[in-house]
Amino acid sequence: xxxxxxxxxxxxxxxxxxxxxxxxxxxxxxxxxxxxxxxxxxxxxxxxxxxxxxxxxxxxxxxxxxxxxxxxxxxxxxxxxxxxxxxxxxxxxxxxxxxxxxxxxxxxxxxxxxxxxxxxxxxxxxxxxxxxxxxxxxxxxxxxxxxx
Numbered sequence: 584x585x586x587x588x589x590x591x592x593x594x595x596x597x598x599x600x601x602x603x604x605x606x607x608x609x610x611x612x613x614x615x616x617x618x619x620x621x622x623x624x625x626x627x628x629x630x631x632x633x634x635x636x637x638x639x640x641x642x643x644x645x646x647x648x649x650x651x652x653x654x655x656x657x658x659x660x661x662x663x664x665x666x667x668x669x670x671x672x673x674x675x676x677x678x679x680x681x682x683x684x685x686x687x688x689x690x691x692x693x694x695x696x697x698x699x700x701x702x703x704x705x706x707x708x709x710x711x712x713x714x715x716x717x718x719x720x721x722x723x724x725x726x727x728x729x730x731x
Contacts, residue, residue, distance in 0.1 A: 595714030
């Protein structure tokens with residue numbers, strides 16, 4: 584039973600790290616407009632600056648980069664934390680709580696991605712959520728873990 588939970592948590596870790604890397608790469612790729620409308624939109628996103636108060640004037644492009652980089656960091660944090668706990672054979676009670684927190688966070692991330700984005704991030708966050716969910720369900724109960 585224990586090996587099934589660790590297998591699925593490693594699956595989640597791998598997808599968390601792959602998602603972090605792939606999404607980080609997208610931060611350095613510039614979009615090429617296919618139409619005049621797309622060219623205008625990209626130009627406005629990079630040049631029009633909002634008055635955000637307190638002397639801040641970010642462009643929409645700045646805001647997208649900030650939010651996108653935070654998504655990469657959340658995936659990296661989850662993946663590295665889970666990998667660290669797995670490598671150090673953390674107590675099942677600690678793992679249950681940590682995986683539960685991951686489920687809440689990445690369940691929310693998956694819902695947002697499913698509603699607002701496109702197929703690739705939906706698939707990757709869905710695979711992360713699925714790996715976490717299966718590992719949570721297959722994690723031995725505290726009484727079973729104490730008996731072993």
